[in-house]
Amino acid sequence: MHRLLTMKRLSVLFLSIFAVLLAGMFAYENLVVAPGDRCETGGKWWDPETRICAQPISIAEITGRPNPGERAAASAAKNRELVAIEDSLALQQAARDVDRERQRAALAAEQN
Incomplete structure (x- = not known):
């Protein structure tokens, strides 16, 4: 077979x-x-x-934002700008306080 x-x-x-x-x-x-x-x-x-x-491709390249290495520098620059704005506002407030005290003294002298 x-x-x-x-x-x-x-x-x-x-x-x-x-x-x-x-x-x-x-x-x-x-x-x-x-x-x-x-x-x-x-x-x-x-x-x-x-x-x-x-x-x-970096998203920063497409959108025009600063690269991650430049982010810290951009953030520091923005922080310096904010500090400068805060300082100018504090100076303006101090000038208003001085002017208010001068006007109070003048009003008190006028009333006496």
Whole structure:
């Protein structure tokens, strides 16, 4: 009796299917997964749908805001501006207080 699936044929069939699946796995790894990993290790963004490796752009560049390194300097400049405004307001208040006391003294001298 001549059988179609002998042990030798089954082992060859199993090993060939295993080899094809293993080759497919390595091909998938190298052609699909690896480009994304290489892109991300380079500090870029990987889009798996379009398979595009893009350079990220800072929001500060788009909106015209100061870069993160310049933020501290911009914040310090704004704080200095606020302190100057507060100082001028304090001087104006002091001038009003002096003028009020002068007017009170003049009114008190006029009434006596």
